[in-house]
Amino acid sequence: MRADRVRLIVVIAVIFAAFLALLWPSKGQTYKGLAAIFQRIPLGLDIKGGARLEYRVDVEQGVESPSEVVDNVWTVLRNRLDAAGYTEATVRKAFRENNSFIVIEIPAATDTTKAEKLLGSTGVMYFGQVLEESQVDPQTDPTLKDLARVKKAEWLPAREGKIWYLVRQEIMLVKDLKLISPQIVTASPVPETRAGRFGYKVTFELASKDAEMFKKITQQLVVPEGSIGSAAAREKRLAIVLDNVVQFAGYVISVIPDGKAEITGNFSIEEAKQLAAILRSGALPVRLEKVSAGWVAPLLGSDIVRTSLLAGVVGLIIVFIYMIVFYGIQGVIADIALLYNTFLLLGVLAATRSILTLPGIAGIVFTIGTTVDGNIIIAERIKEELKAGKSVKAAIAAGFGRSFITLFDANLTTIIAGLALYYFGTGTVKGFATTLIIGVLGSFFVNIVLSRLLTDAFSSLIRKPAVEAKGAQQ
Amino acid sequence: MMHMDFVGKRMIFITISLILVAASVISIFTKGFNFGVEFLGGSEIILRVESSTFVEADVRRIFNEISSDFSSARVTRVRSVGDPEGVTKFSVTVTKTFDVTEKDALQSAVEKKLSDSKVKGQVVSFNETGGSAAEEIRRLTWRAILITLIAILVYITLRFNFVFGIGATLALVHDVVITLGFFSFFSYELNVPAVAALLTLIGYSLNNTIVVYDRIRENMKKYKGKEIAATVNNSINQVFTRTINTSLTTFIVVFVLLLFAGNAIKPFAFGMTVGSVVGTYSSIYIASPMVIRWVKIR
Numbered sequence: 001m002r003a004d005r006v007r008l009i010v011v012i013a014v015i016f017a018a019f020l021a022l023l024w025p026s027k028g029q030t031y032k033g034l035a036a037i038f039q040r041i042p043l044g045l046d047i048k049g050g051a052r053l054e055y056r057v058d059v060e061q062g063v064e065s066p067s068e069v070v071d072n073v074w075t076v077l078r079n080r081l082d083a084a085g086y087t088e089a090t091v092r093k094a095f096r097e098n099n100s101f102i103v104i105e106i107p108a109a110t111d112t113t114k115a116e117k118l119l120g121s122t123g124v125m126y127f128g129q130v131l132e133e134s135q136v137d138p139q140t141d142p143t144l145k146d147l148a149r150v151k152k153a154e155w156l157p158a159r160e161g162k163i164w165y166l167v168r169q170e171i172m173l174v175k176d177l178k179l180i181s182p183q184i185v186t187a188s189p190v191p192e193t194r195a196g197r198f199g200y201k202v203t204f205e206l207a208s209k210d211a212e213m214f215k216k217i218t219q220q221l222v223v224p225e226g227s228i229g230s231a232a233a234r235e236k237r238l239a240i241v242l243d244n245v246v247q248f249a250g251y252v253i254s255v256i257p258d259g260k261a262e263i264t265g266n267f268s269i270e271e272a273k274q275l276a277a278i279l280r281s282g283a284l285p286v287r288l289e290k291v292s293a294g295w296v297a298p299l300l301g302s303d304i305v306r307t308s309l310l311a312g313v314v315g316l317i318i319v320f321i322y323m324i325v326f327y328g329i330q331g332v333i334a335d336i337a338l339l340y341n342t343f344l345l346l347g348v349l350a351a352t353r354s355i356l357t358l359p360g361i362a363g364i365v366f367t368i369g370t371t372v373d374g375n376i377i378i379a380e381r382i383k384e385e386l387k388a389g390k391s392v393k394a395a396i397a398a399g400f401g402r403s404f405i406t407l408f409d410a411n412l413t414t415i416i417a418g419l420a421l422y423y424f425g426t427g428t429v430k431g432f433a434t435t436l437i438i439g440v441l442g443s444f445f446v447n448i449v450l451s452r453l454l455t456d457a458f459s460s461l462i463r464k465p466a467v468e469a470k471g472a473q474q
Numbered sequence: 475m476m477h478m479d480f481v482g483k484r485m486i487f488i489t490i491s492l493i494l495v496a497a498s499v500i501s502i503f504t505k506g507f508n509f510g511v512e513f514l515g516g517s518e519i520i521l522r523v524e525s526s527t528f529v530e531a532d533v534r535r536i537f538n539e540i541s542s543d544f545s546s547a548r549v550t551r552v553r554s555v556g557d558p559e560g561v562t563k564f565s566v567t568v569t570k571t572f573d574v575t576e577k578d579a580l581q582s583a584v585e586k587k588l589s590d591s592k593v594k595g596q597v598v599s600f601n602e603t604g605g606s607a608a609e610e611i612r613r614l615t616w617r618a619i620l621i622t623l624i625a626i627l628v629y630i631t632l633r634f635n636f637v638f639g640i641g642a643t644l645a646l647v648h649d650v651v652i653t654l655g656f657f658s659f660f661s662y663e664l665n666v667p668a669v670a671a672l673l674t675l676i677g678y679s680l681n682n683t684i685v686v687y688d689r690i691r692e693n694m695k696k697y698k699g700k701e702i703a704a705t706v707n708n709s710i711n712q713v714f715t716r717t718i719n720t721s722l723t724t725f726i727v728v729f730v731l732l733l734f735a736g737n738a739i740k741p742f743a744f745g746m747t748v749g750s751v752v753g754t755y756s757s758i759y760i761a762s763p764m765v766i767r768w769v770k771i772r
Contacts, residue, residue: 093604294554311734315727359670373720410684424618
């Protein structure tokens with residue numbers, strides 16, 4: 001049986017890889033024994049809980065529509081989490097005593113500081129005008145403090161190095177010529193191509209609603225390239241300020257009419273990436289004030305998760321027994337196939353670090369269903385072929401051959417539905433679709449390869465019971 | 475071997491299905507759904523208890539005793555950085571919103587219940603909260619559903635033929651509508667796990683239908699010229715043991731879950747239980763007979 005030898009090697013290699021992914025040592029080993037299998041599968045909020053952060057949205061008095069501001073904050077935070085791959089995190093709005101809050105829950109995060117970092121800056125971003133710079137801390141120098149008062153500006157530290165910039169929001173003191181919380185559509189590092197320059201530059205694009213304001217600002221601040229460095233030009237530098245820290249300060253060398261701009265500065269790739277990330281992270285329209293940071297237990301309730309898990313295991317054991325009672329040796333094969341596919345699926349989830357939520361578990365339950373079903377289809381078909389008078393060997397070959405077509409169509413239709421769900425779904429729906437697709441592919445593999453291998457191996461046990469059982473029924 | 479007549483009385487079953495679908499649609503549009511808090515939002519009550527042995531079940535019991543509004547409340551433990559030892563905080567979320575007097579009444583009722591159970595504790599905050607998963611279903615629009623159905627239709631048309639495609643998609647719609655109808659009629663909460671059950675049903679319904687169709691396709695080739703109704707009936711009979719065994723094994727798992735699983739998972743188990751029955755029924759009595767009618771017309 002050459003084919004079976006190949007099957008055996010494939011089956012062992014696949015399950016070995018799955019266990020490798022599951023049991024690869026990771027930091028913070030907390031589970032022991034059987035539960036160690038779940039060590040590397042990040043569990044969702046509903047099952048395991050996670051970090052919980054609560055922020056007060058600092059909406060200023062007299063803002064026209066505060067709810068719109070809160071909605072904007074919600075969107076920005078949601079986008080940041082999605083971009084970081086945390087589609088399973090939840091962001092919700094809350095209200096009490098005339099204050100708006102945002103509650104964020106992040107699965108598989110035990111470190112609240114890390115969770116806060118993931119969320120990014122909670123401050124406001126704006127484009128400002130640099131009037132002066134200083135190498136000494138302005139707080140220690142009364143003349144510098146006076147200068148800030150006179151110029152109606154503010155001393156802000158630079159992101160790196162001991163430099164302070166005197167920044168004013170209102171550009172050239174023109175009334176309302178300021179750009180706070182610009183909406184930046186894209187920002188990315190691009191290799192520098194112009195002669196005499198090297199490294200990387202950053203290109204970014206503003207949303208059309210902010211492009212006009214940016215055009216006016218650049219009209220005010222533009223300086224001819226020749227005069228860069230002169231005293232007059234130094235007062236016309238543009239600063240990108242986030243969280244009251246100057247992220248970048250530089251000259252405007254041309255008017256930007258359409259919101260499409262680039263920042264050159266012979267950056268290293270790292271610097272360029274960082275600056276692009278700052279621009280792209282999206283600005284919050286208002287400041288967020290942290291109310292509390294902490295943890296949340298499983299959202300479904302730890303007790304509910306426990307009883308449901310127990311119920312699932314009880315149900316599975318009944319299925320195991322049912323299959324053995326009804327199908328004998330082929331029932332045992334079905335049970336082995338079922339266990340095999342479950343570990344295979346868990347291995348893939350661990351390897352891809354997919355977050356497992358309850359809908360994901362629904363996908364696993366479905367997978368168990370298709371694996372059992374596949375084995376039932378094969379077993380029934382073999383029975384039929386035996387009844388038609390074929391030898392055991394021929395019946396197995398014909399049974400698997402014909403079942404292949406059945407399973408192929410049944411599984412592929414399910415996968416098409418799964419792909420559609422994956423494409424249109426978000427968050428947990430996506431999670432469900434992922435486990436569904438992986439699980440159905442796995443069940444197809446298990447039914448065709450593993451079940452065939454085992455059926456061939458135990459074919460001597462099939463003949464008599466199957467034929468006799470048929471005879472008894474007729 | 476038993477030989478049952480599945481297709482002979484197909485008109486009766488099609489009528490039953492039409493009635494069920496109509497009843498479901500009526501219930502959905504008049505009674506509507508009991509949406510979960512993750513979709514609708516509502517109120518979040520943060521309860522602080524000075525006890526480390528107080529658990530979710532105790533909180534759930536207290537709130538249930540106060541009002542039946544809390545029967546589907548989510549209760550979960552929360553902890554903030556810097557909370558002292560021996561203090562447990564719970565977040566209780568319900569779809570209901572409360573006005574000021576109701577809040578006060580609830581607050582004192584909860585605190586009284588707590589002191590009855592000899593634990594110190596109070597309601598520390600009372601939030602109105604938005605849904606966290608509203609976005610999840612927002613993108614599952616009619617367009618998305620339509621495209622999904624068309625993709626399935628195209629695949630089945632390629633592998634079988636157009637008539638089978640129509641049969642399978644109609645059976646799928648039939649199953650989902652009736653299951654939704656059950657959710658509406660029995661006021662089961664439609665929450666994220668319930669949506670997962672509905673999604674699972676899609677796979678289950680298709681899988682069941684395709685297995686029967688596959689046999690019909692095989693027999694149509696094998697016994698060319700034989701009357702289509704007889705072929706379909708034979709095919710259903712041939713795969714009947716498989717249908718029953720597969721459905722029973724699925725049913726066992728989800729039914730045990732329905733019996734024993736806690737509140738928040740009940741809607742999931744309910745959807746799966748209803749779905750496994752409806753999905754099996756439709757593959758035998760709806761999807762297959764539909765093919766007969768259409769093949770005849772052609």
